[in-house]
Structure formats: structure tokens, C-alpha cells
Amino acid sequence: MxxxxxxAVKGRRSVYAISKESPISDxxxxxxxxxxxxxxxxxxxxxxxxxxxxxxxxHDKLWDITAExxxxxxxxxxxxxxxxxxxxxxxxxxxxxxxxxxxxVKQLQENFALYADNFPIWANQSSxxxxxxxxxxxxxxxxxxxxxxxxPLIDDEVKSTFGIPxxxxxxxxxxxxxxxxxxxxKEFQPIEERVKVIK
Numbered sequence: 001m002x003x004x005x006x007x008a009v010k011g012r013r014s015v016y017a018i019s020k021e022s023p024i025s026d027x028x029x030x031x032x033x034x035x036x037x038x039x040x041x042x043x044x045x046x047x048x049x050x051x052x053x054x055x056x057x058x059h060d061k062l063w064d065i066t067a068e069x070x071x072x073x074x075x076x077x078x079x080x081x082x083x084x085x086x087x088x089x090x091x092x093x094x095x096x097x098x099x100x101x102x103x104x105v106k107q108l109q110e111n112f113a114l115y116a117d118n119f120p121i122w123a124n125q126s127s128x129x130x131x132x133x134x135x136x137x138x139x140x141x142x143x144x145x146x147x148x149x150x151x152p153l154i155d156d157e158v159k160s161t162f163g164i165p166x167x168x169x170x171x172x173x174x175x176x177x178x179x180x181x182x183x184x185x186k187e188f189q190p191i192e193e194r195v196k197v198i199k
Contacts, residue, residue: 012136013186015144018092018177023142026055032141033096036133043122044112048104049130050168052097058162062097062173063090065157066150073153089148092177096134097158099168100127127171135174144179147172 022029033051042048054062067086074082089095100123109116131147138145151170158170 008136008140012132012139013183014146015179015181015183016088016146017179017181018088018144018175019180020091020093021178022093022176023178028141029053029055029094029143032137033134036130036137040126040130040133042126043119044108046104046108046119046123046126048101048108048123049126050099050101051130051134052099052162052164053094054097054162055094059092059094059175060090061161062095062158063087063175065161066154069150069154069157089146089173089175092144092175094176096174096176097162097164097170098127098131098172098174099164099170100124101165101167102169103167124171131172131174138176142179143176145174145176147174149173 030053033053037049037051040049063086066089067083070082070086071079105119105123108119112119135145135147149172151172155170158164159166159168164170
């Protein structure tokens, strides 16, 4: 096994305390996301995954949209905790939005009707792989990140604000930035209960 590969796997953690100081350049951020999109696998090589990188005021705008959306539906007495969490994401340097192009998914469903029910599932799996690749690559460069899911509540406003094609389905949001507080020790369930080898 590649020691370097598994070191990268182990180094990927959820980092919630992030700052607006990025340890890498905007060009490096873009390159990581582009390489991940290019080389992450998709079912039938559909290449249905999409990504949008928000930096600067556009990153801030994303979390303002999320806060205003949730303010309308979260009870007032509970909103303070929600607001603090959203502020911690806004405190980061940027966000990556992950989408799946539903036009591609629907075309596959038409072309391969036998597997029609599976294509949305496979698209989500492809997106998960892409998210993991970006997340791990960020961690390798000292960039802290976490994965959030405020979709579908924010979908319409996000698409309208950032000019996202209607066919793109929002899957996840990844706020990232400089690491302020590293994650603590991770606890593991016994591996024997999670992996079975049958000979």
C-alpha cells in the first residue's frame, strides 16, 4: 500500500474553525478543483459532476443567502445557534459548490433505460467521490474544510445569484480556509465489526 496515499486519507478531517487566510493561492485552489473534476470517476464516464468555486464577497454572499433562508423557517429562539454555525462558515476564505448536471443524468436514463432508476444514485456517488478528492487535496495543502448540505433550501437563490444553469442540481457546499483550530482525536469503532473477509 502507498504510505503517502493513506497519509493523505488520514489527514482529511472536518475542520470547522477556519479563517479568511488561505495557505495557497487562488490559482492553486482552482487547479485542485479542476484536476478533481477531470479525474474523479463517473458512471458510464458521464462526467456529470460540476463545481463552482466562490471566493471573496461571493463566498460571503453564499452564507448570507443561507442565513436569510434559514431565518425564515427556523424558530427565533433556535436561530442564534444556527447563525453562529453559518458565521463560522462565512469566516472562511471560500466555498466550493458541488452540482450534478441533471441534463446528463436524464440523457443517460433515456439512452440506457434498463438502468434508469440507478443513474440518479450513481450521480450522487460520483459527486461524493469528487467531494472527497477535493477535500483530501485541500487537506494535503493545509487548507481546512468541511462538508455542508443546505440544499435544497438554498438552491433557487444560489442559482439566481450566481447564474447557475437550471439543470445543475446542488449536492453539497464546502466552506474552506486557513486552519484556526485543528480537529481533535477521532474515535473509531472496532474495525472487525466493519470489515469482513470471506475466503
